[in-house]
Amino acid sequence: MSPDPRDRRKRKKPQSKPPTVRTGPSPDDSHQVVFFRRHRSDDAAEPELGRAALNSYPTKVRATMRAALVAVASAPPKRFAGGGYWEAMKGDMTGWFELRVDGPGRHHYRLFCLLDYDAKGVDKPLLVVVDGRDKPFRTTLSAADYAAVRRLGDEYRSRNPRSLA
Template identity: 75%
Template sequence: MLTVASSAVAMFRWWQSRQDQFGGCAGLGDPHESMTPRETTTTKIVCRLRAKFNAILIAVATAPPKRFSGGGYWEAMHGDMTGWFEVRVDGPRRHHYRLYCLLDYDAAERAKPMLVVITGLDKPFRTKLSEADYKDVRELGIEYRSRNPRSLL
């Protein structure tokens, strides 16, 4: 069993950066403000994606380390991204959303390994992320691992 570290904060920041594109999640705004039908629809979509990410991360964290099969939602990466894991969720019009995670076995003062969400990216259907995108993800991982005890939010 893993400890889920910073996943809620990382996802919140990632979703918060997309507020202009997708709107918020129900219950996070002023309850007295009325929403347009479009805002209501996008709120439901964002909540559905967030719930799916949470369900996947919880399933991975509660499975024995390195034993979760993934079913296409949790994938080990290869090449320059060996050691990284990608959580895959598709949104409206098959837009792809990804969370990039590490399994941290070396964190000081932690009895159990941690599942750490480092960042999230998105891309249109049938496109690839650039090598620069993956480089940025790896750099964030290097920054995370450079401190021990870890910087956890």
């Protein structure tokens, strides 16, 4: 007896997924690294505090931070698992990210960053460097330092289009 040529198993047709309609940047996209610039109505000098802090750090720290920012932005940030450099903050700083690098003389250098998916006029989500701080080894930043960083974040979010460098 020969085998039955009909396949008795039902073959399912591969179903295509419905097209995804995108209305804006996604957290899964690579990000663009930008620096927050204070608005002239908030500070006439319009400083870029994050860039100024980064540029004031020692050469090795600057190079490490710039490389880490590029790696985090292309990962994208929420998927980046990078050796303790990029950390999501907790408590009062929930929603913030900290780029951490230890420098010479056992000194800690920090950049405080936000992820922005609501900025108008940009094609990619933003990794925004808002501010930077440094501190001696095994010390903590004060509550006033963290409050100042949060105020800068509130100032950044208060305008759209964003105030960027």
